[in-house]
């Protein structure tokens with residue numbers, strides 16, 4: 021039995037029965053990494069020595085009967101989440117040497133559980149992209165097909181989970197950055213409700229949209245991870261003080277009579293025919309196990325991409341101002357302050373990041389603010405209302421996660437607009453703040469995974485898990501492994 | 504042509520909170536560079552601001568005291584510009600929805616009241632400090648980065664440097680009363696920028712304005728504005744025109760210098776701060792704070808006038824410092840007569856304190872000690888003139904007046920016999936002056952009284968000396 025192929029839940033049982041040790045899991049993880057990482061390149065930093073130390077620590081805890089759900093579980097962390105004293109680069113040259121002097125709230129919570137850090141995973145620079153091709157370091161490959169992208173921006177985390185190079189991972193989702201790569205890599209990715217998980221220590225791309233979430237092999241693991249990372253954090257003013265339920269206990273309840281909304285705006289031209297058919301089959305399956313499909317409309321969906329690229333780039337242009345060569349990270353020389361600023365940023369940032377900084381700077385400029393930023397905020401409000409009204413009629417909304425399966429490496433790099441459209445189904449969820457999950461719902465003829473997106477009400481991750489689990493257990497896609 | 508000035512002020516007041524506005528760093532002044540910083544105020548990647556609630560409370564307090572409307576809903580905004588002392592390269596400030604709006608302060612110019620409108624008060628974080636001219640590089644000290652500031656903006660209602668200076672003094676008094684700012688311009692905890700323009704008297708629209716920065720002392724408020732108004736007047740009189748620009752006050756030369764033109768002005772690209780949630784329910788908070796607010800300078804002043812029968816000027820001066828007003832009232836409670844106390848405090852006591860640059864809180868004399876000394880004048884143990892010397896001794900030594908009077912033998916000579924003897928001696932020693940006095944040169948009375956005082960080292964009771972002198976003539 022290869023332990024790296026198991027889920028958190030399965031490993032938990034074996035660990036608690038003392039049939040295996042955390043070090044044994046880690047041995048299997050690292051032998052997998054030794055075999056495949058050269059090809060897949062999920063990680064930017066692998067913390068092997070530290071991992072084994074953590075494994076020993078976890079083992080002690082288990083011996084003393086002090087185990088928590090994630091004690092001794094090897095996890096991968098997206099490299100835009102700060103880990104104290106461990107290189108955190110955001111896949112950018114400008115932070116190529118950045119060692120955070122503090123721990124993010126989410127990894128602090130994992131540390132308290134005595135998890136094992138395997139390494140920091142690759143992403144599109146500053147989480148800007150849908151393929152991990154925008155990483156300063158390297159492009160991650162899709163474990164199902166090495167010519168294809170793993171999706172992005174959390175492509176490293178999704179690929180690492182799909183390739184069994186870790187048991188589960190954390191990603192971040194600003195416009196689909198967890199769900200789209202989860203869909204491309206045939207794993208489960210959850211974007212929690214905005215405000216459910218602390219952003220403290222997450223290097224900001226777009227503050228009003230960013231949310232950290234788990235990427236896992238199945239729905240149960242997703243709920244187990246969310247149980248640990250969710251909850252109010254006094255260090256994050258936008259985190260919401262609510263009582264966090266036990267998400268695992270939501271799992272297993274049937275979905276009889278649950279109304280699932282099918283938004284007409286998501287089944288459109290440009291949607292890959294295989295994806296469309298597979299998602300429709302999934303909806304039929306859900307109906308067969310008791311859900312009631314309801315046709316709904318989210319009328320402002322067409323404006324979501326445009327709105328997103330104004331809101332997200334505006335915030336990003338400001339969030340990324342701090343990388344100036346003065347305090348930390350990459351510094352280029354220059355004859356004076358201005359030249360040092362300009363050289364550092366010109367050489368420190370990649371093309372996509374520069375493109376978005378320019379877009380955002382433009383949208384916020386005096387004279388353009390009302391036409392762009394302000395209007396985008398107004399449309400954002402309308403998109404929120406769309407969801408609010410839809411959720412008066414239904415309990416969850418079902419859509420494809422991405423209009424296509426994983427595309428080829430290099431296929432969209434020359435056409436930013438095409439790349440932006442790959443997030444067309446995930447973006448409105450971030451604008452509305454609502455939670456959504458992507459779960460595998462089938463494969464193309466070329467054996468590429470297809471993802472199903474389940475969207476829920478604000479802070480109703482329980483219903484999402486309930487639907488996702490019911491579907492997952494009715495099929496066996498989750499059992500198929502990439503490698 | 505006669506011109507009039509139009510002045511609006513933008514004041515930055517550092518709030519007296521224990522910690523910075525968005526992190527837990529202490530706000531103590533004058534620490535070693537970069538010892539009061541943390542990842543948050545140093546603008547590290549991934550950190551988030553958490554608002555210090557005290558700063559909101561202080562701003563609301565100030566808003567109430569400046570007769571503002573307190574916004575029920577207020578929001579933070581980012582002001583974007585690149586500078587090494589601004590670690591995030593944006594400042595968290597407020598833009599569209601400030602915490603307070605539309606207030607006023609009343610000042611007195613030649614005893615006439617003048618109302619200066621307050622446009623808005625908002626809260627924001629301070630930047631750090633760049634330290635230049637150390638070799639061919641600069642250093643950055645972030646101790647000040649993230650210090651809590653209030654920006655108070657006035658309407659262009661100020662029409663003279665004197666008014667601006669009076670306004671600043673009054674504002675300082677109010678801020679110190681509230682305990683929200685120590686009002687120290689030299690240390691930079693109260694900073695004042697001025698928008699200045701001039702226009703021919705009678706013209707209704709504004710002239711082109713300049714913004715004067717770096718007015719870093721109360722002394723310079725008037726000086727800088729006078730200089731700038733003069734500069735603009737000469738420009739216009741010579742047929743030139745004022746350029747809209749930012750100018751820096753240079754206190755060493757006493758002039759303002761061009762810093763940047765309008766064309767070089769920043770586009771700050773303000774937008775709502777997404778890392779902080781909007782402030783809501785501030786009206787209710789304001790109502791609560793209002794209840795706990797102690798007496799403000801204006802009402803204290805009015806009370807002093809009615810309750811103690813003090814002249815306007817006395818009352819105004821006494822309430823300028825809360826501690827001074829308290830000192831005065833303590834003395835009244837100790838049995839002093841208000842107007843006499845006011846005279847002594849405002850002339851003798853303040854003179855001594857000012858000589859040593861001390862504040863009333865550092866005063867070595869207790870209010871009851873002054874009252875006891877005044878009783879010695881009242882019961883004619885000492886004269887008013889001697890009392891001034893006694894008071895100074897009290898200030899230097901901390902001793903009570905009666906002790907000093909005893910020690911130095913300053914008790915007035917009220918013994919008629921002894922005094923008569925002294926007067927007789929003086930008259931016989933000054934025969935010429937006596938002749939002239941008798942010939943009708945009345946002013947020589949003063950000469951003889953002076954001689955008596957001299958002979959008695961000031962201890963002669965003045966009325967008694969006068970009476971006896973006249974009797975002898």
Ligand SMILES: [Zn+2]
Nearest residue numbers: 526528541544
């Ligand atoms: Zn700090």
